[in-house]
Amino acid sequence: MLCVFVPEYQKFHCIAEKCPDSCCTGWEIVVDPESAVQYASIPGDLGERLRHAMTEDADGDILFKGSDSRCPFWNQHHLCDIQSALGETALCDTCRQFPRITQDYGDSIEYDLSLSCPEAARLLLTRTPEQLILIEEQHPELIGDLPEYDPAKMQALQRQRSELFQLIRDTSRPALEQLRQCLQLVCQWENNSVVTDNCEVLMEEHFLAFLDSCEILTQDWDDILTQAAKKSDAQPFSVSQPLDAEIRAFAFDFLYRNYLRAAFTESALPFVQQLLFSVCAVLTILHRLELQEQPRQLRIWQLFAKEMESDSDNLTELEWVLETEAVFSPGAFDAYLKQLGGA
Ligand code: SF4
Numbered sequence: 001m002l003c004v005f006v007p008e009y010q011k012f013h014c015i016a017e018k019c020p021d022s023c024c025t026g027w028e029i030v031v032d033p034e035s036a037v038q039y040a041s042i043p044g045d046l047g048e049r050l051r052h053a054m055t056e057d058a059d060g061d062i063l064f065k066g067s068d069s070r071c072p073f074w075n076q077h078h079l080c081d082i083q084s085a086l087g088e089t090a091l092c093d094t095c096r097q098f099p100r101i102t103q104d105y106g107d108s109i110e111y112d113l114s115l116s117c118p119e120a121a122r123l124l125l126t127r128t129p130e131q132l133i134l135i136e137e138q139h140p141e142l143i144g145d146l147p148e149y150d151p152a153k154m155q156a157l158q159r160q161r162s163e164l165f166q167l168i169r170d171t172s173r174p175a176l177e178q179l180r181q182c183l184q185l186v187c188q189w190e191n192n193s194v195v196t197d198n199c200e201v202l203m204e205e206h207f208l209a210f211l212d213s214c215e216i217l218t219q220d221w222d223d224i225l226t227q228a229a230k231k232s233d234a235q236p237f238s239v240s241q242p243l244d245a246e247i248r249a250f251a252f253d254f255l256y257r258n259y260l261r262a263a264f265t266e267s268a269l270p271f272v273q274q275l276l277f278s279v280c281a282v283l284t285i286l287h288r289l290e291l292q293e294q295p296r297q298l299r300i301w302q303l304f305a306k307e308m309e310s311d312s313d314n315l316t317e318l319e320w321v322l323e324t325e326a327v328f329s330p331g332a333f334d335a336y337l338k339q340l341g342g343a
Contacts, residue, residue: 001142002108005135006256008123009100009111015119017078020299023098023117024074026217026306028057029064035092036062046085049073069217103257105154106147112257115250115305121298125249129169132252149263157268160189161259168248168255175247176239179276180337182251186272187330195331203336204288205232206327207281214307214314221303228288237287239341242294247279250301254278269330273322276333278304283340 031039031054039050053072055065066072073081082090089096099117103110113120147154163185167178187194208229216222239247254275262268282304291297308314322328 001139001144003137003139003142004108004110005137006112006124006253007131007133007135008120008127009113011123012099012113012120014117019078019118021118021218021220021302021306022070022074022078023095024071024080026069027310029066029071029092030094031062031064032093033062035090038090039092042086046081050082101257103260104144105149105260105263106145109142109144110256110260112253114310115253115302116310118299118302121302121305124253125246125298125301126294127249127252128245129171129248132165132169132249134256154260154263156189157260157262160186160268161255164255164259165252168252171244171248174239174341175244175251176279176337176341179247179251179279180334182255183272183276183330183334183337186269190267190269192267192269192330194334203280203327203332204284207277207284208288210318210321211281211308214317215311217307217311218303221307224285224289224300224303228285231288231290235290237283237340239283240292243286243297246294246297246301247283250279250282251275270319270322273328273330273333274318276337277318277322277328278308280333280336280340 036054039047039054041047042050049072053064053066054062056062064071064073071080075081075084080091080095082095099114099120101112101114103112113124115121115124164182167181167185168175170178173181184194208225212225212229216225255271258271258274259268262271282300285291285300285304286297289300291300308318326332
């Protein structure tokens with residue numbers, strides 16, 4: 001079995017109480033059946049709390065029932081009571097694996113980290129273009145399922161993804177220009193001509209209006225969107241060198257995680273549109289809030305990922321508007337990137 005990693009996958013360590021967010025807030029924690037059985041037999045006060053917290057939802061999943069959208073075992077010192085009392089092995093699968101992501105293609109597995117975690121976002125988005133690499137290892141002891149894709153289509157997508165990676169690493173042109181090139185290349189590969197629309201002057205408003213229409217998971221994100229909506233008079237925006245590198249690192253990671261999924265769909269273009277929406281929406285917020293310092297920029301990328309990419313309802317809604325709304329068509333993104341400095 002071929003296993004592919006970002007090097008940061010093996011470097012990641014949870015920063016626990018130093019985390020500015022937490023995977024224990026804003027989400028429901030789904031408890032796997034094996035852990036639920038184990039928790040049902042834990043003695044003492046913690047056992048009582050575990051049994052009281054577990055609840056079954058309409059889909060039959062067992063969840064931890066918390067208050068204020070936070071896990072009931074996340075204590076005032078920002079540490080997990082289950083891990084403190086019983087050790088890391090007692091964590092349910094959801095908590096043990098987060099923020100690690102596995103994409104299983106049957107004959108290969110790709111490993112990444114979720115940008116929803118601040119520490120993972122810091123590791124992934126502070127990479128220089130030269131550090132945008134993947135590690136490949138053969139693990140014959142791992143036996144996968146038969147792949148459910150057309151091998152020729154998968155090979156073509158792998159070649160295309162490598163070509164897109166090369167563009168993203170190539171710093172001879174600005175990141176936004178390279179993203180525009182990526183869009184044009186994918187359209188060309190799919191015989192889908194990019195008709196460059198007149199750039200919508202209100203594009204930033206469309207990004208913000210869409211984000212505002214989504215389910216909002218955290219108070220911080222709500223506050224950020226409120227501030228961004230009020231500041232339509234921000235000064236002209238330029239992409240600094242550190243931000244250029246963040247855009248490349250985000251794009252590399254996004255394509256790594258998503259591009260090969262087109263083996264199971266009709267087209268890779270929606271994934272590229274989603275990448276462009278993500279970059280343009282984050283740039284809109286950075287522009288409106290005039291955020292120049294890297295830690296604050298990283299926080300916006302991370303919160304965007306938490307709110308949009310890791311929430312299935314929001315992601316479904318985004319996929320729908322990208323497919324149906326002319327304002328987010330490939331031609332509209334092409335024109336907008338050109339206006340932003342994508343040549
Ligand atoms: S979000 Fe990441 S760094 Fe923060 S508590 Fe969760 S795993 Fe740890």
